[in-house]
Amino acid sequence: xxxxxxxxxxxxxxxxxxxxxxxxxxxxxxxxxxxxxxxxxxxxxxxxxxxxxxxxxxxxxxxxxxxxxxxxxxxxxxxxxxxxxxxxxxxxxxxxxxxxxxxxxxxxxxxxxxxxxxxxxxxxxxxxxxxxxxxxxxxxxxxxxxxxxxxxxxxxxxxxxxxxxxxxxxxxxxxxxxxxxxxxxxxxxxxxxxxxxxxxxxxxxxxxxxxxxxxxxxxxxxxxxxxxxxxxxxxxxxxxxxxxxxxxxxxxxxxxxxxxxxxxxxxxxxxxxxxxxxxxxxxxxxxxxxxxxxxxxxxxxxxxxxxxxxxxx
Amino acid sequence: xxxxxxxxxxxxxxxxxxxxxxxxxxxxxxxxxxxxxxxxxxxxxxxxxxxxxxxxxxxxxxxxxxxxxxxxxxxxxxxxxxxxxxxxxxxxxxxxxxxxxxxxxxxxxxxxxxxxxxxxxxxxxxxxxxxxxxxxxxxxxxxxxxxxxxxxxxxxxxxxxxxxxxxxxxxxxxxxxxxxxxxxxxxxxxxxxxxxxxxxxxxxxxxxxxxxxxxxxxxxxxxxxxxxxxxxxxxxxxxxxxxxxxxxxxxxxxxxxxxxxxxxxxxxxxxxxxxxxxxxxxxxxxxxxxxxxxxxxxxxxxxxxxxxxxxxxxxxxxxxxxxxxxxxxxxxxxxxxxxxxxxxxxxxxxxxxxxxxxxxxxxxxxxxxxxxxxxxxxxxxxxxxxxxxxxxxxxxxxxxxxxxxxxxxxxxxxxxxxxxxxxxxxxxxxxxxxxxxxxxxxxxxxxxxxxxxxxxxxxxxxxxxxxxxxxxxxxxxxxxxxxxxxxxxxxxxxxxxxxxxxxxxxxxxxxxxxxxx
Numbered sequence: 001x002x003x004x005x006x007x008x009x010x011x012x013x014x015x016x017x018x019x020x021x022x023x024x025x026x027x028x029x030x031x032x033x034x035x036x037x038x039x040x041x042x043x044x045x046x047x048x049x050x051x052x053x054x055x056x057x058x059x060x061x062x063x064x065x066x067x068x069x070x071x072x073x074x075x076x077x078x079x080x081x082x083x084x085x086x087x088x089x090x091x092x093x094x095x096x097x098x099x100x101x102x103x104x105x106x107x108x109x110x111x112x113x114x115x116x117x118x119x120x121x122x123x124x125x126x127x128x129x130x131x132x133x134x135x136x137x138x139x140x141x142x143x144x145x146x147x148x149x150x151x152x153x154x155x156x157x158x159x160x161x162x163x164x165x166x167x168x169x170x171x172x173x174x175x176x177x178x179x180x181x182x183x184x185x186x187x188x189x190x191x192x193x194x195x196x197x198x199x200x201x202x203x204x205x206x207x208x209x210x211x212x213x214x215x216x217x218x219x220x221x222x223x224x225x226x227x228x229x230x231x232x233x234x235x236x237x238x239x240x241x242x243x244x245x246x247x248x249x250x251x252x253x254x255x256x257x258x259x260x261x262x263x264x265x266x267x268x269x270x271x272x273x274x275x276x277x278x279x280x281x282x283x284x285x286x287x288x289x290x291x292x293x294x295x296x297x298x299x300x301x302x303x304x305x306x307x308x309x310x311x312x313x
Numbered sequence: 314x315x316x317x318x319x320x321x322x323x324x325x326x327x328x329x330x331x332x333x334x335x336x337x338x339x340x341x342x343x344x345x346x347x348x349x350x351x352x353x354x355x356x357x358x359x360x361x362x363x364x365x366x367x368x369x370x371x372x373x374x375x376x377x378x379x380x381x382x383x384x385x386x387x388x389x390x391x392x393x394x395x396x397x398x399x400x401x402x403x404x405x406x407x408x409x410x411x412x413x414x415x416x417x418x419x420x421x422x423x424x425x426x427x428x429x430x431x432x433x434x435x436x437x438x439x440x441x442x443x444x445x446x447x448x449x450x451x452x453x454x455x456x457x458x459x460x461x462x463x464x465x466x467x468x469x470x471x472x473x474x475x476x477x478x479x480x481x482x483x484x485x486x487x488x489x490x491x492x493x494x495x496x497x498x499x500x501x502x503x504x505x506x507x508x509x510x511x512x513x514x515x516x517x518x519x520x521x522x523x524x525x526x527x528x529x530x531x532x533x534x535x536x537x538x539x540x541x542x543x544x545x546x547x548x549x550x551x552x553x554x555x556x557x558x559x560x561x562x563x564x565x566x567x568x569x570x571x572x573x574x575x576x577x578x579x580x581x582x583x584x585x586x587x588x589x590x591x592x593x594x595x596x597x598x599x600x601x602x603x604x605x606x607x608x609x610x611x612x613x614x615x616x617x618x619x620x621x622x623x624x625x626x627x628x629x630x631x632x633x634x635x636x637x638x639x640x641x642x643x644x645x646x647x648x649x650x651x652x653x654x655x656x657x658x659x660x661x662x663x664x665x666x667x668x669x670x671x672x673x674x675x676x677x678x679x680x681x682x683x684x685x686x687x688x689x690x691x692x693x694x695x696x697x698x699x700x701x702x703x704x705x706x707x708x709x710x711x712x713x714x715x716x717x718x719x720x721x722x723x724x725x726x727x728x729x730x731x732x733x734x735x736x737x738x739x740x741x742x743x744x745x746x747x748x749x750x751x752x753x754x755x756x757x758x759x760x761x762x763x764x765x766x767x768x769x770x771x772x773x774x775x776x777x778x779x780x781x782x783x784x785x786x787x788x789x790x791x792x793x794x795x796x797x798x799x800x801x802x803x804x805x806x807x808x809x810x811x812x813x814x815x816x817x818x819x820x821x822x823x824x825x826x827x828x829x830x
Contacts, residue, residue: 006824007488009409012319012327016418023472024425027465034461034531056414072487076411079483087517092552094521098536107545115614126612134539149540159541181784202815242533245542252528 008068015056029309057270061279062289074286081290085297088260092301095256099249099308103142103270106245110148111140143167143313147244162247163238166229168311178229179310181230182222183302186261190299193292194266201282208280212272212288219265226258253309260298267291317820326421329413330820331398332716337420338395339709343785345387345427346702350778352380357740357774360767363759374442375434381445385563386470387427389701391568393421394477397505399716401481403811403818404499406490408825411483412631415476422473429466433459444755446556449537449548460530464523471516471538478509478516485509485595490717490810492829497534499809500583503590504569507597509762511558514601519555522548524765534815546611553604561600562665564696565593567704568635571657573809574711575639579646580806585638592631592638599628609680618677629668636665651804652726656707657735660700667695670745690750694741697778706784707735713788714803717818719795725787733780739773 031040063069069077108115112131114123131138135148140192143165149157169177193215199207230251233239241251271288274280280288318324318333328334330532355376359367368376374394398416402409410416435442438457441447452460459759485506489498528534535541537548583589606625607619639661648654670692672747674680683689714720743766748754752763802812810829 007408009821010329011412012323013329013414013417014327016414017326017421017427019418020421020425023422023469024429026461027426027469030431031461031465035458076483076487079486080412080415080479082481083482083513084475084670087479087513090514091517091521094518094554098521098525098547098551098553101547101550102543104540106547109544110542124614136762144542147535147541157540159535159538161542179827245535248528248534248543250542252525252534287660 006070006072008063008070010063013059015052015059018048018052019056022046022052034187058133061274064115064284064286074149074284077286077290081293085293086295092253092256092304095249095253096304096308099253102249106125107140107142107144107251110135110136113140143246144244145246147203149244159242159244162233162240165237165239165246165313166233166250166310178225178232179306180223182227182229183306185218185222185225186299189215189222190296192218193295197289200280200285200288203282209272209275211274212268215266216268216272219261219268223258223265226254230253250309253305257298257301257305261299264291264295264298265273267294324401327417328408329417329700331400331402331410331413331416332818332820334410334416334420335395335398335400336716338391338398341420341423342388342390342392342395345391347785348431349380349383349388349482350781351772352383353378354778356380357581357755357771359515359543360759361771362768363761363764365758368757370757371439371442371697374755375440375443376443377515377755378444378447379431379434380743381428382430384697385445385559386471388425388428388466389563389697389705390474391423392705393505393563393701394506396570396705397481397710400482400712401502401505403659403814403822404502404809405485405488405493406810407484407488407823408479408821408826410826411488412480416480419473419477419480424467424580426466426470426473427706429462433462436462443500446552447526448552449526449529449545452548453526453537456530459729461527464527466703468520471520474512474516477516478512481505481509482513490823490826490829493810497829500572500586500589500593501566501569504565504572504593507593508562508565511562511600515555515558515562518551519559522551522555525551525826546608549608549611550605553607554601556607557604558597558600560693560696561596563701565597567660567701568593570662570704570708570711571639574653574657574707575642575661576808577711577804577806578651578657579643579805581642581646583638584635585634586626586640586643588634589638592634595631596628599631603628606677606680609677610684622675626672632668636661636668647806651710651723652721652730653707653711655727655730655734656703656710659730660703660707663695663699663703667692670695683748685753686748687744687754688754690754691741691744691748694744698741699737703733703737709784709788711804713791714795714798715811715816715818717795717798718797719793720798720803721787721791721795723792725783729780729783729787732783736773736776736778736780739789740770740777741773743767743770743773746754 011033011071025041025045027047029164033039033042091139094310105115108123109127109130112123112128114121114127135152138146138148143162145161147157147159147161149159150161167177174180187228192211196208196211196215199205199211238249239250270293271291318330319327325333326711328337332754355368356373359365359373398410401407436457436459438459439459440459441452443451443456447463485498485502495751506613516539525534527534529536535543537543537545539545560561572583572589604620605613605617605624608623613621670688674683674692708778710726712723747763747766747770750763752759801814801816803816804812808825810827811818813827
């Protein structure tokens with residue numbers, strides 16, 4: 001509830017409409033680009049967005065430095081960030097939901113089995129007919145190494161499964177399993193960013209800057225490992241975006257997660273650069289905290305990925 | 314910030330003022346309403362008689378698709394966001410929205426998004442032709458190239474909705490005047506904050522759905538392709554997980570508007586305020602767990618059909634609470650029937666009617682017959698048009714004097730109401746009969762046995778379309794020549810903070826928050 005007598009309402013601003021124009025160009029340009037047309041519209045849109053976002057955040061930081069941001073306004077920013085993260089959670093929920101639906105229900109039906117075998121293992125007539133008439137020879141399996149298309153049509157299939165999956169390779173090859181290292185790196189980074197936070201709150205600037213820098217480095221290491229994993233998948237495992245539903249869910253989930261890690265790393269990097277300039281104090285640190293919350297969010301998503309995409313496969 | 318609006322076009326392009334942005338939203342949505350209405354007129358003109366007269370079937374498909382998309386995302390949703398922008402800060406005693414620049418961004422994305430969407434009609438292969446629900450594989454394997462423009466337009470539209478909603482939530486949580494506790498907030502504010510929550514929760518799911526489409530179309534993934542191990546039905550699940558809350562996103566603010574207007578013209582406080590709040594929250598919760606009732610004929614296991622049927626029927630309980638409260642508010646009130654009240658009463662009656670046909674559709678066994686017929690079309694136009702659009706129209710008549718300090722012409726308002734009411738029912742009541750007799754929706758042509766009611770329906774649709782031009786005329790005439798009003802309390806029975814500020818509402822209100830007792 002409002003307790004202060006003045007809430008800073010900014011003057012007129014050219015930033016929003018330029019941002020909207022940038023987004024419009026990106027949308028139009030991206031569609032043109034995927035249709036095989038020029039990518040220039042898209043790139044111009046991206047440039048506009050990059051410039052305008054730099055300017056917008058600079059403005060907000062500057063307003064904060066000038067003391068225009070009241071306690072109440074800062075709370076608006078906090079709410080904005082938290083609800084933004086909630087919307088991101090729901091975005092991932094759509095893709096996790098797709099993964100669960102495909103694994104539990106679709107995959108069983110395609111193979112002519114009952115989707116839920118808890119009380120009754122008898123498949124529905126539809127599932128049996130589905131398998132017998134449409135995809136004869138397909139057997140329920142996860143990861144889907146042989147697609148229904150391949151099972152039914154052999155070499156003429158349009159959709160082929162991967163040669164190798166990203167699943168747990170067995171205890172003897174545990175240490176070569178990249179996802180495990182990725183998990184360790186990302187979980188560690190959640191701790192380091194927390195240590196940085198405690199440093200800031202306890203007026204220990206050196207601790208803050210050091211551990212924040214370490215966190216950024218861990219983020220970059222994660223992304224390098226992720227890129228290495230993708231190269232491995234494409235070059236040696238025959239696992240691509242096009243290798244059936246396994247490749248689809250694997251790359252879309254880990255890909256969007258990777259994109260969010262990239263964004264989180266950039267946010268932390270900006271917080272790091274600002275911390276070098278002496279921004280943030282023990283009681284005024286929203287820019288850093290927002291990045292840290294976001295970082296914890298991508299970390300939690302990774303734990304979900306690790307369990308449902310890599311381990312339980 | 315003690316000054317008035319900036320001069321010239323820059324006022325509208327660069328504004329951070331919630332009233333300016335509310336006005337922009339309202340005019341934009343009205344323009345989209347006329348565009349979507351034009352598409353509807355094309356549809357009804359073609360269906361006036363059996364056989365193909367005016368357009369080709371391919372173009373007819375584009376019209377049904379674009380009519381739905383433009384009305385849902387371009388007309389109704391932005392109209393209520395416009396009302397939220399105007400009214401929420403004034404109702405809770407806030408100086409503006411919590412994040413004013415982002416507020417402007419939320420609006421200005423929309424013209425770009427709809428320019429892209431509308432431009433698809435002029436592209437090679439035509440615009441989206443797969444229905445507003447864009448089911449795969451119609452929208453993937455068999456879609457025109459322009460589907461890519463549609464996808465990215467939906468993306469930025471979704472970004473606009475999410476930012477707008479976050480702004481509303483932050484405003485309501487953080488900007489209430491001292492003493493304005495949650496359970497003192499006007500019901501319009503309550504319904505909107507719950508709506509905003511729904512939007513933040515489901516617009517990202519829509520983004521996920523169109524992203525999966527994009528990947529399937531262009532990058533060889535197999536989300537919606539059984540050959541690769543996916544499933545076209547997956548699309549329907551993801552879409553309706555967004556789509557069902559979406560219809561409550563459209564109707565909940567309408568509930569809020571009606572809950573403001575009926576007490577004013579009954580000269581009684583709203584009956585059962587707290588039960589209204591809980592009912593709204595209950596409807597919002599239920600909206601997340603009923604989505605597959607749109608998919609009864611898709612081949613779900615019987616357990617799924619039964620679950621979604623009973624869960625759907627549960628929604629009738631909180632909705633019934635609402636209808637009961639509106640009627641009880643009027644009971645023994647000193648009723649007067651100005652235009653906003655007429656639209657609100659019509660809302661209660663016709664929305665309830667649409668609710669009952671919804672209950673019929675929720676019966677899985679019966680839905681096998683109703684599914685994808687004109688009965689469904691009639692049902693959702695009773696809740697979308699007589700529900701959302703009637704309440705939006707009521708809101709415009711109700712708050713217009715506060716906004717511009719001029720009173721509309723009551724006679725003209727009432728004439729418009731009766732034309733709209735009669736036209737609406739002539740247009741959509743016969744569609745129930747058509748649907749029950751088996752006429753499928755979205756077809757450009759029909760069997761001769763459907764000819765009579767289709768002709769009646771088309772006549773009603775043209776009358777209803779004319780009523781919207783009358784609304785435009787009334788609003789413009791009010792702003793230009795309306796009788797000035799200066800009483801802060803424009804309506805005798807109106808209660809709330811928005812009626813304590815001068816009329817017309819000054820550019821900035823509540824720079825210092827009022828104290829609410």
